[in-house]
Amino acid sequence: MTSSGRLSNKGDRPNVTVLGAGTMGSAAVRALLSSGCGVTVWNRSPARVAPLAAVGARAASSIGDALAGPAPDVTLVSVLDYPAVREVLGAAGERLAGRVLVNLTTGSPEQARAMADWAGEREAAYLDGAVMATAAGVGRPKTLFLYSGSRRAWEAALPVLRLLGEPQDLGPDAGRAALFETALLDVMWASLTGWLHGAALVGSEGTTATEFTPLVVRWLEEVSGLLHLYAPQVDQGVYPGTDSTLHLHASAIAHLLEASERRGVDTRLVKLYGELTAAAIRSGHRGDGFASLIEQLRAPGPAHRPE
Known part of the structure; x- marks a missing residue:
C-alpha cells in the first residue's frame, strides 16, 4: 500500500492481519473477507478462530505465525484492553518494525498516547480507533469509526478502514479518538437514561x-x-x-x-x-x-x- 492510500499488492486485494477474534474482531474479519481482503487471524483461544477459518480466513497458530513473512497492508488489533494489546504486540518482537498498526481496543486517551509512544519506539506506525456502533454495524458504509494517530498509518490504512465503515480522521494526537469516543458515549448514556426515565414516567x-x-x-x-x-x-x-x-x-x-x-x-x-x-x-x-x-x-x- 502506498503512502497515498492506494493498495499496492497484486490485484489491489489488501492483506490484513487481525489480532483478536472476540465479538468486534470477528465482525471485522467477516467484513474484510466479504470485501475480498486476504485475512490472517489469531486469537488466544483457537476455538474463536475456527468459524472464521471456515469462511476463508487463514488461522494463525501464534503471534509469530500471524506476523510471519512480508508485512500485511494493515495489522488490526481488537482485544480486551490495552495491557492485552501490549502483551500481544510485545510477543511480536522485531516483527513490528515498519508495520501499520490499527488498534480498535477500547481505552482511555492516556492509554492510547502511551501505546502510540510504545509502538513508535518499535518503528511501527500506530493509529488508535474507536467503533461507534455494535459489532452488527461493522462493514456497513455509514457506521462511524473514529481514528487518530500517525499520519503515515492513516494514509496507508485508509482503503482498508473504508471497508469497515465510515472513517473519521481526528488528527495526529493518538488519544483524540478515545477522548471523542468517551464523550460520545457520555451523550448516549445521558440520552438513553433520559428516555428510560421518561418511559417510566408515562408508563x-x-x-x-x-x-x-x-x-x-x-x-x-x-x-x-x-x-x-x-x-x-x-x-x-x-x-x-x-x-x-x-x-x-x-x-x-x-x-x-x-x-x-x-x-x-x-x-x-x-x-x-x-x-x-x-x-x-x-x-x-x-x-x-x-x-x-x-x-x-x-x-x-x-x-x-x-x-
Whole structure:
C-alpha cells in the first residue's frame, strides 16, 4: 500500500492481519473477507478462530505465525484492553518494525498516547480507533469509526478502514479518538437514561415504551437543532436566553420532580438537573440560556490541549 492510500499488492486485494477474534474482531474479519481482503487471524483461544477459518480466513497458530513473512497492508488489533494489546504486540518482537498498526481496543486517551509512544519506539506506525456502533454495524458504509494517530498509518490504512465503515480522521494526537469516543458515549448514556426515565414516567399511567418512543424520536429532531444553536454559545462563553431562560428551565424541572415523586418514579436524575440548574442560577445565569450549564460542568482554568 502506498503512502497515498492506494493498495499496492497484486490485484489491489489488501492483506490484513487481525489480532483478536472476540465479538468486534470477528465482525471485522467477516467484513474484510466479504470485501475480498486476504485475512490472517489469531486469537488466544483457537476455538474463536475456527468459524472464521471456515469462511476463508487463514488461522494463525501464534503471534509469530500471524506476523510471519512480508508485512500485511494493515495489522488490526481488537482485544480486551490495552495491557492485552501490549502483551500481544510485545510477543511480536522485531516483527513490528515498519508495520501499520490499527488498534480498535477500547481505552482511555492516556492509554492510547502511551501505546502510540510504545509502538513508535518499535518503528511501527500506530493509529488508535474507536467503533461507534455494535459489532452488527461493522462493514456497513455509514457506521462511524473514529481514528487518530500517525499520519503515515492513516494514509496507508485508509482503503482498508473504508471497508469497515465510515472513517473519521481526528488528527495526529493518538488519544483524540478515545477522548471523542468517551464523550460520545457520555451523550448516549445521558440520552438513553433520559428516555428510560421518561418511559417510566408515562408508563406509570399505562403508556408503553413502544407507544412513547416515536414521540421521543420526533422530539429529538428538535433537540438536535438546539445543539447547533448552543454550540457557538459554548465556544464563545455567551449564553443569550432567547429561546428559553435558565429560570424557566428550573421551573419545568420542578414540575418534572413533582410528577416523578407523585408517581413513585426515581428522582435522582431529576434532582441532578435541578442541582446543576440551581448552581448556575446562583452563579448569575438566571436570565441566560440552557447552554450556560457548561460553566458548572467544565474544568476550571484554560482548556487542556495536549502538545
